[in-house]
Structures are given as structure tokens and as C-alpha cells.
Amino acid sequence: MAFHGQGRKANAALRLSGFLLGLLLAAFEGLALVQARAAPVAATANVSAVILAPDPVVSVVDTLPAGVNASTGTVVVHVATTSAQASKGPDPVNASEPAAVAAVMLSTKAGDGTLRDGGLTVAVTAAPRRTASHASGSPDTVNVLVEFN
Amino acid sequence: MNLSLHLACRGWACLCLRILCGLAAASCCAHAAAQNVSNTGNLSFGTFVATSAGTVAVRADGSRGQSGGAFVLNQGSNTAAPAQFAVHGKANTVYAVTLPADNTVLMSDGAGHSMAVKSFTSNLSGTSILSKNGNGQFSVGATLVVGASQARGSYTGTFSVIVNYQ
Numbered sequence: 255m256a257f258h259g260q261g262r263k264a265n266a267a268l269r270l271s272g273f274l275l276g277l278l279l280a281a282f283e284g285l286a287l288v289q290a291r292a293a294p295v296a297a298t299a300n301v302s303a304v305i306l307a308p309d310p311v312v313s314v315v316d317t318l319p320a321g322v323n324a325s326t327g328t329v330v331v332h333v334a335t336t337s338a339q340a341s342k343g344p345d346p347v348n349a350s351e352p353a354a355v356a357a358v359m360l361s362t363k364a365g366d367g368t369l370r371d372g373g374l375t376v377a378v379t380a381a382p383r384r385t386a387s388h389a390s391g392s393p394d395t396v397n398v399l400v401e402f403n
Numbered sequence: 404m405n406l407s408l409h410l411a412c413r414g415w416a417c418l419c420l421r422i423l424c425g426l427a428a429a430s431c432c433a434h435a436a437a438q439n440v441s442n443t444g445n446l447s448f449g450t451f452v453a454t455s456a457g458t459v460a461v462r463a464d465g466s467r468g469q470s471g472g473a474f475v476l477n478q479g480s481n482t483a484a485p486a487q488f489a490v491h492g493k494a495n496t497v498y499a500v501t502l503p504a505d506n507t508v509l510m511s512d513g514a515g516h517s518m519a520v521k522s523f524t525s526n527l528s529g530t531s532i533l534s535k536n537g538n539g540q541f542s543v544g545a546t547l548v549v550g551a552s553q554a555r556g557s558y559t560g561t562f563s564v565i566v567n568y569q
Contacts, residue, residue: 295439295565295568296440296566299445299446299486299562301486301508302481302510304451305450305451305452306555
């Protein structure tokens with residue numbers, strides 16, 4: 255009889271511990287599911303920039319002539335050398351020209367496209383580039399021609 | 404009694420089996436739904452000249468803008484580009500991207516000069532959904548604040564994005 259009672263107790267203990275383990279397992283499964291769904295993840299990227307020397311830089315500001323439509327007109331900027339001021343074209347400057355100083359146009363920057371006081375402000379930035387034929391120590395001069403169409 | 408113990412042992416065997424199956428399933432599901440985001444391209448503002456204070460912006464679509472005394476240049480090896488990220492996870496999962504707040508990201512030239520980065524934007528509007536294969540991608544642009552007497556040189560920094568799965 256006593257042996258029978260001990261068996262029952264053992265059986266009940268087994269069932270209780272099984273129940274508790276089942277609860278633990280369910281909690282574990284639920285936690286894993288929640289983690290798999292909600293965990294935010296992150297990544298890191300590099301960011302870079304290069305600032306070139308602003309000198310020597312020539313800045314020219316001109317205004318749009320009256321009668322030119324600022325919204326449809328175009329602005330063509332030529333960077334010319336001292337001896338090739340009259341040359342025309344989208345890129346009249348190159349080192350092979352018989353110029354003492356060539357120049358590379360860095361950027362053109364128009365305004366916001368609206369007329370201001372009858373004109374459109376255009377800023378041009380260019381940097382002189384010394385050629386081999388140009389004597390070192392001489393002043394570098396860049397003529398910037400702004401053509402309005 | 405023998406029958407009771409036998410049933411109890413069977414119960415334990417079932418429980419053990421369930422635990423094993425649960426662990427296997429959890430491992431399997433965790434692998435299938437492994438969620439991560441990786442950087443596949445860095446953000447570059449490119450090369451520019453700074454004659455006075457201004458900004459240089461690289462948009463998420465890759466276009467570039469300038470304001471003030473900053474003149475962007477299309478030269479040099481440091482080509483302007485937005486950052487690119489690849490997202491992986493469970494198929495059709497909805498996710499959102501958290502970008503850095505304004506002026507929390509600084510770029511430095513290593514010589515005591517710095518520039519702040521602000522206005523981070525991505526090409527995602529609100530949330531996005533991973534594909535059937537569990538893949539997604541997005542790009543990130545930002546605006547660089549250039550000081551009035553910003554020292555020339557190469558500036559670098561890092562920033563992080565967070566992907567929140569929903």
C-alpha cells in the first residue's frame with residue numbers, strides 16, 4: 255500500500271515537472287519568435303568629401319542682358335587664355351593652344367533662374383593652370399567670357 | 404502502478420521529443436528569418452571648392468546640389484554617390500529605416516577641422532517590404548555643411564542606419 259502511494263507521488267511529481275518544463279519551452283519559443291520579429295539591426299557606412307584649394311580662383315559675376323529670357327535662354331561660359339580671348343566654343347581651353355596660361359573651368363553656377371533687376375546672376379569659378387611654356391614666376395591671368403544666348 | 408509509471412515515462416519521452424523538435428524548429432526558423440542590413444556603398448560628397456560658407460548635397464537618387472560658396476566639381480577620384488544598403492530577412496517583411504539626426508555626424512580631416520552632415524534622406528518613403536526572396540535595398544543621401552573658412556583636404560566620417568522590422 256505504501257509502495258503504491260509512493261508511486262503515485264512519483265507519478266504526480268513527474269507530471270508536474272513535465273508541465274513546468276512545457277511552460278518553459280513555450281515561453282522560450284515565444285521569446286525566440288518575438289526576438290526574430292522585432293530586433294532592429296544596424297549597419298555603418300563611411301562618408302567622405304574632398305575640398306580642393308579655392309586659390310587661385312577667379313570669380314566673375316555678370317548679369318543677363320535685357321531682352322534675354324532667363325527661363326529659356328542658356329548661358330555658355332568660356333574660359334579663355336590671355337592670348338586666345340576671341341576663341342569661341344564650348345571648351346576653348348586646352349594646353350595645346352599657343353597660350354601662355356591655360357585654365358580649367360571648375361564650375362559654373364547660375365542663380366535660381368529668375369531675373370533679378372533685369373538680369374540673371376551667374377558666377378563662374380576657374381583656376382589657372384600653368385603650362386610648360388609659361389615662365390615660372392609670371393602672373394597667371396585667366397579671362398572668363400560669359401556668353402548669353 | 405507499473406502502468407502509471409509507464410504512462411509517465413511516455414509523457415516524458417513526448418516532452419523530450421517536443422523540446423528537441425522545438426529547438427530544431429527555432430533554429431531552423433531563426434536561420435530562415437535571419438535579419439540583417441549591410442552597407443554595400445559609401446556616401447561620398449565628391450570633390451568641390453569652398454570659397455565661402457555653403458552646402459553640398461548628395462541626394463538618395465545620386466544627384467548633387469550646391470549652395471552658397473560651395474562649387475561642386477566633376478573631377479577627381481572621389482566621385483559623389485549616395486550610400487547603399489542591402490536588407491535581408493523573412494520574405495514580405497515590412498521594415499522602416501531610421502537615419503541619423505541632424506548634426507550628429509561629423510566629418511574630420513584628421514587635423515582638427517570638421518564638417519557636420521545633416522538632412523539625411525533615403526529613397527524609401529515611410530516603410531518598405533522585403534521581396535519574396537527576403538531581400539531589399541535602399542540608398543541614403545545627406546547634406547554637408549561647409550564652413551566659411553573650411554580648410555581644404557580630405558574629410559572622412561561614418562554614420563549608421565537602423566532597420567526596424569515590423
